[in-house]
Amino acid sequence: MEYTNEKQYWRGLEELHQEPKFVENAQKEFERDIPVDELLEQATSSALTSNRREFLKYLGFSIGAATLAACTSTPVKYALPYVVKPNEIIPGVANYYSTTFWDGLEYVAVRVKTREGRPIKIEGNPESPISLGGTSARSQASVLSLYDNNRLKNPLKDNKPAKWEDVDNAIKNALASSIGSIYLVTASTISPSTRNLFNQFADKFKAKIVTYDAISYSGILDANQKCFGKKSIPNYHFDKCEVIVGFNADFLGTWLSPTGNIRKYTDAKRLLDKKDMMLHIQFETNMTLTGANADKRIPMKPSQEGSALLALYNAIASQFGKPTLNGDGVKLAGNYIDVVASKLVATKGKSIVVAGSNDVNIQVLVNGINAMLGNYGSTIDMDNSLNYFQGIDSEFENFIADLESGKVKTVIFANVNPIYNYYNSSKLEGLLKNVETRVSFAPTNDETALLCNYVLPDNHYLESWSDARPSQDVAGLQQPTINKLFDTRQFQDTLLTWLEDKRTFYQYIKDFWKENFYSKEKGSFEDFWIQTLQSGYAELKKVESKSYEVKGDLLQSAASAINEIKSSGTELQLYVKIGLGDGSAANNPWLQELPDPITKVCWDNYVTIGKAFADKLGLKTDDVVNISAGSVKVKLPVWVQPGQTNETIGIALGYGRKSAGKAGNHVGMNAFPLVQLVNGTRQLHNHVTIEKTGEKYELAATQTHHTIMGRSEDILREYSHAQFTKLEKEKPVEYVTLWKNYDKNGHYWAMAIDLNACVGCGSCVVACQAENNVPVVGKKEILMRREMHWIRIDRYYSATGEGLNEQPEENPSVTFQPMMCQHCDNAPCENVCPVLAIAHSSEGLNQQVYNRCVGTRYCANNCPYKVRRFNWFDYTNHENFIYNPVDDLGRMVLNPDVVVRARGVMEKCSFCVQRLQAAKLAAKSAGTPMADGTATTACQTACPANAIIFGDLNDPNSKIAKYYHNERSYRVIEAVKTYPHISYMGKVRHQIDNPKV
């Protein structure tokens, strides 16, 4: 069957409307032409004339100078061996250590690759029952934060360097004199030992522990306390679902446990060996990653979230013949709620309804719906719950009240930065000044630390011992992978010192584990400990997951509260970006340069606004506006975002740091002041007014760069589920070429990318950057279309013009496509290189030879996929590119197996040839055949969705041989006959018919 698709695909509004600048740029690989004519004109008009004699003079001089320059002596290099070589280290061989990544938002079980004792790359821990081997962009980038020169290198007292001994004594005295009025403000911690330590600290000093999360999950915790008497967050098993309905919950992007969620979600959607897949409907305000991946996405205002859920509850209850709640709610978009209700009823017990709201009543209602559908005990596990968040917003409000009444004499901040991310930080700032002793454990001199008289820098997580209990049935360990780089101390050790406990925290954890997690049947404790360290986690006793009911009166009172919510004016929905998170990693240039999965903008936050609403207000992308809510005013540029709900706007949190470091300071604006406290919880929506300032601010978006030159046909393939079930394998395209055919003996590396699994999260982009020493170029260069990422994720909008979508930009569907060098057998780049710097290998790789390249850039012009990147500058040595590891400290993150490219050469994806070579060598040395799965690429192992399959196509037993050519397989712009080594599998979506529209 010939593939046909009447859909129109576009990457941005400028392409949809064919704006002149876009059309002009689309024909060019590079931003600018070399201004030859201009130069010549200048030369003739000015005194810059030269004659033959002068030319010869210059020629002679330059040859002479070059000869002299070449005469410099070669520097003497030294080789310093270890004095006593540690047994486990062989220089040149990587070691891997299991540990735990937790940044206050997300838990990922990781394996850290270290070389000569330096962590250089994060890999997922494939055995972890929580993150399931995937990684996130933030966990991938965390290794760079370790070598951040902005980290504090010693403790500070009144902003001056101090000695640990002195500050310890001073604080011990302060603690002794303020017993009973000590407050320890901490972010949620998943470490049970640390929590135990906190309690011990609280007992001894009669201190209060205040748990404060920048992004609060207090609503769910309170609702579960009310409904089930358990202050915890359940474990959602998306993989067991047939229907998922989300309400403003970006569970694939940033909500709860995205890395594990993505794997479970895509497992339910994976069509490799089965024909059925889960149905996902998302109601949301902003266009999020989750909405982009849904089968059906329905725009909804934040104020409608509660009433839509109420309508859903009543619709389901009436179908089950159960009592309904007071109020009608809103049936969004022409009764879609009824459609959803009937789908949910039909798949009773195999569905999940989630809402992202931090409103207790809304979460009570969601619990009611899930309980009614019998999801507790089957898809939602309340008994082996997640331990991620413990922050209760009222606790922090009480702390503020205590500050006001002067009850606080000593305050200790652990892992929190409320001066930056508390909505009313100006008030907090004023109150803090009255506190006698203010201590921060911040690793950098952040906004809160600046106000403290003691800053006792914490270690980076890769330097620390800790443990984790991500869920009730899993415990994990965190171990240091490098010695401390600076004179820092992990805050648990600091607390132990103050408690006069002679143990180190390492010993403390060991003792705690012996007491709590170890039992005799696991063998000796030492064995159990070593085994856990090695695997990174230990499985604890799993409780049987039970089903739950929610009391009717609870639901009734929640419903009446929801009926009170009114919608008025412009509504704002704040969100968290997958890159920066809550802003604590703002000084990580890899994350700043990671394009947002939806807008593809980097290095900024902005106001997302729908096309219709923007037209109404007379706004265009790059217009600067003032957003005000009450007395709070935030000035930001506008980004016209397809799919944004009408009369709403969205702003990302985590930007506008003032004291983050070189890369993170003053990037975007801080939107935390726009958070509002409603019914005792901090909520991420608000009512705002928009005021145009008339200023302009250019945003750096990458999506309309590298546009494949107007060849828009057959880049993407998308099927409805009905179409998919009828699909048959296409015949492989006949190989026609003018060139000599390559023998396909030996290895034949190939990749298959499942577009139905790829959610577009961007982990692969950062993983590739870390593995291949890809430089960061900064906003200015990105505006000139000079980003260096070897792999990009193209985001395409599409609309059929039916039903709701009279205007294509109102609510387009979104498809993601990872794009990197396709390693064509008939590669257009190879033929045009005048110096043969691109060669084809017998294993099918398109080899870019940096030391041979002279930088003509012909290859980039001739590449139909636009995946070649040119080094315009010496990014790693030039003072203007401060984001790169330009100092000795930062250089420690570089992968020593991959060369750092010089200025003026072309580079691109190499299929991680260094990893392939290493895997081959391992097989050769052992004298065994090469096992499938031993050769991997960085993007493949980083992918939380398992969307990338890689291997040797000539190995008949390999996974790639099985899936490289199936009924959904196609190759991008196959008609060009480049014969790429990467095959894509088309995206499949359920078509939801709504007869009432």
Next chain:
Amino acid sequence: MKKFGIEKKYLILQRFLKLVSSIHMITLSIIKKLIIQKALVAVMLFFCFSQSFADVENGKKLFSGRCASCHAVDKKVVGPALAGIETRRDEAWLIKWIRNSSEVIKSGDAYAVKIFNEYNKSVMTAFPDLSDDDIKDILGYIKEEAANSGKDNQASAGGGGSSGVSQPPVDTDTLKFLLFVTTGLLLFAALALLFAAAILINVLRSREGKEPYSWSGTMKTMGDLMKNPYIAGSITFVILAVGSTKLVTHARSVGLHQGYQPIQPIAFSHKLHAGEYGIACNYCHVGVEKSKSATIPSANICMNCHNYIEKGPQYGTKEIEKIKKHYEQGKPVEWVRIHNLPDFVYFNHQQHVVAGGQQCQTCHGPIEEMEEVYQYSDLSMGWCINCHRQTEVDVNKNDYYTTVHNEWVEKKENAKKEGKEIKITVADLGGLECAKCHY
């Protein structure tokens, strides 16, 4: 006037010839001296060897490889001093003991048990792989060494005097210099002789009453010859060809450092350790079979042996003290790196040594003969490629090749059926491709 001129010249010539012949004599005597010196060394070495029946050289190798970490000849280290061992027990007993001491102890041999208890019941390593002859060689070496050290002691006790055994090595640099000077002198002598002959011819001619030759006339004919375009052209061509070849070879060697031999902070001798003692390369260079870098040994590896061996044959305690100092102070030794590749080249020792089965000497040259290591190969890309073109891969030997490159296995078999042998080289398996070394 003219006649007298010639006579005068004749006189000058006579003196000159005398000078030339004396230069000749001096040169000859230098060469003679060198030859005699060498011969003397050879004769002395011959005498040394012929003194005992056991293969002392083999014994020495075995002793340093197997025994030296616990035993010394003239003092107690971990085990007893071995001088005079042949007088303590008979040879048969010693062979049994050295091969497996525990068995001798188990058998209840009184002397064995006594020794065992005396040395805190530390068990001596068993060497089941040593043949009787090997052990005899070791014993022979011990005897020899004991005798020598006895002589040494006597000599030094007798108030100085050279040992007479060690011979300073012939310095190659001096040799080269002498050769250069000698060649120069000979060349000068030859020119002078030519000049003399020219004068003599004219003297003879004038005595015979003939016109003397006008040598300037010959020069003139030479000048006329140069005007011939063919001759001038060919000479220019030769000059250009030689010059450009030289230029290209020189330009190609820019950045190559063949023969680079920096002075190292410690005068470590590979000749002694790898050559004379025959210590395996991977005993110190531990990474060579496991990693991309062979690794420079860490100080603790040196100390494995030098905890016991405190004195070297050449520098005594001076150089060994240095390594001890580094070890005790925890400071790494700053060795000067000899083999440097550019950053854009990936080289892996494991690949070449384990997978490729190459000897260290293939690239590093006769390392076991180097007193101080120098860069043997030029490490240019052409040199790498050349080896990849010539080196054969046995595809049948390794399961990796038999599965991945089964097409070559088949080709080889088919060729065999036809009675032909085909050579499969590294290049055939993709060893010339860019991304094998550049990424």
